[in-house]
Amino acid sequence: MTRTRTPGISRRSTLALMGAGAMSVAAPWVARAQAKTIKIGMPTILSGRVAQLGTSSRNAVMLEVEKVNAAGGLAGRQIEMVIRDSKGQPQEAARVARELVNTDGCELLLDGEASSGSFAVHEVARDLGVLCIHTCSEASSLTADPKQHIPNAFRCVRQGIHDSIVGGSYAASIAKAKGLKKWATCSPDYAYGRDTTGEFTLYLKRFAPDVEIISESWPKLFQPDYTEVVTKILQAKPQALYSCLWGGDLTSYIDQANIYAMFSQMEVFAVNMADYTALTVVKNLPKGIHSGNRYIKTFPTTPENAAWGDAYRAKYNEYPTNWSWQNATAVMFLAEAAKKSNSADGKKIAEALKGLTIKCPFGADGTVTMRGDDHTLVGYAIGWGTTIPQEPYVPEVKAGDWKTIFELEAEWKKSKGYT
């Protein structure tokens, strides 16, 4: 009988195991940074489908950091940004965030992750206790849910619930004026799409009780062909359509719906239309699409906002995105909080950030506030307007009323059991 195995393999396995061990030890772990500069880590999405948004976040951060550094830095310490790709994968986002703090010596984090990635980074912030400002995740529960609350995390982002309240009241006023009673919805089939559409129709019906939803379509995220969705909506013959499709999905949808002349047959409310990434990509942008503001140079109609949009465009040869203004605002908050506390220490900045109001080009009244009780951004410019096919794309935006937003948001929080 022959031996089925040679004894050599085991030796090889041992060698391999030792090799594996040696390699992991020899990996290039960089020593901690010197205390002179302050490193701020930022995991964001720089590759894949939403890379454009991640890149625009990085651009905006760098634009603002240059200004802060020119003015002396954070409490006298120059900022050095360490920005790294997470590929939009939550486990990578968590790894990168930990690496930024543990290996690269970053003392603060800007979290440029969307959706699930932001929750993964949030857990890292909870674990490591490092100051973290979320700059891209619009999911309301990230700050509204008290289970998520930690003293060292803040959110400097617009919020789904705010958009729904403003969108619902704006749409209701148009519905009443034009007698739009039959509505259809068409939104991407995932949590954001379902939640946002649900909240929008909730507030639409609240402000205009005789509205009726006669058709709902839920195309898949990143679906290439919308023919069946478009024909389904046309057959239902609604008077108005709501959609929270975004980015490439929204632009392909509009291009395909244009073939069926959909936009002349009903009023369309697309909350994510007024963003340059969508506005400049659609082949024939129809006139009169109602949209919420994402980032638009013309709203708020202040010279500061226009100047900021132009400066960004001059530097990067493209318009900023919704993620851009949010990231820029986060850096402005850091600078102000460091000034107020006269320190670059995360804990002291966190204390100073609570309830802090700063001057900001993106504020509804020229200022924005980091609300103290739930660590989230309020007072930013939020409104709805209609499109035209050329620049400035959305010439007039009707501003939302923050008093109404606060009232209804408090009610919503109660209904969710958050307060």
Place this chain on the structure above:
Amino acid sequence: MTELEAGRAQALVPVRSGAVLQRYRDVLIALIAFAVLASLPLFTGSKALLDFVIRCSAYGLFATSLNLLVGYTGLTSFGHGMFFGLGAYSFGLIMQKLGLPIPAAFVATLAITAVFAAIIGAICVRLKEIYFAFVTLAFQMLIHSTILSWASFTGGDQGLRGGIPRPVFLGIDLSNHVHLYVTSCALLIVGLLAMRQIAQSPFGYTLRMIRDNAARASFLGIDVWRAKLTVFVLAALFASMGGMVMALFVSGAYPEFAYWTISGEGIFINMLGGVSTFLGPMVGTVLLLLLNDTVTRFTEYHGIVLGVVILFFALGLRKGLLDFVAEWYAHRRETGEER
């Protein structure tokens, strides 16, 4: 005892004692490896290194379990990631909703995975090659879509939020970084050792026979379907263990864990490390994670770098790294003996 039987018995004794010896050696190597890994925190304060080993444990368990299917049984599963995701979600949900002690949640997760794997496997292992690959992929997408759609239970695309609670058990506190690290190492070593025992057992050799010639195995009286199903379930259990380690590391579970890209990474790791040696996937894991971590530090165009590396392995070496090393070593020894 006839003369023939006596001769056979004599021949069997050294083989058996050789196998026992081999087992002792494996256990010894495992103990040494564990001792080395577990003592790392004494020598280095680098949290990044510990993070790296924790992630290696998660992916290593996953990739090695995939190799039980790909390398040992010839079942190329494109959907093995579903068990990684299933492990992470089951464990996370049990801890969040039921608050069981961690060992109980661990066992319950393995039980859930076993049930799923038995059902899915019973359907899949009847199929051959590309059909098997695609039906496993289809099941993976089914589980992924379920996670996305069942938002009230799984949190949908935002994943399990709010962190996974880690009550202290037997003096082990998994919210402590070092404790988590040592536990991950222990799970990795125990998992690898168990898989090694499976691969070296008579059952393991049955799997190799099925891989090489299923018809022959069948003629010899082996229930091929049953053997394939058994290894499918066993592999799923270890993948699920990997998922649990990952869930503990990120303190959550996200739909990406059950997406096909995870299965793709598993296949890639196996290609990188090699499928003909037991530790090939482990070497592949270390290589891939090292490559990923270093390349993403410097560029967001990591896809290009990884692509070039794949090409190098596929076209240049035409096999995984450890396969290449093993063959080179065997070749050198042969030529040495001839001389």
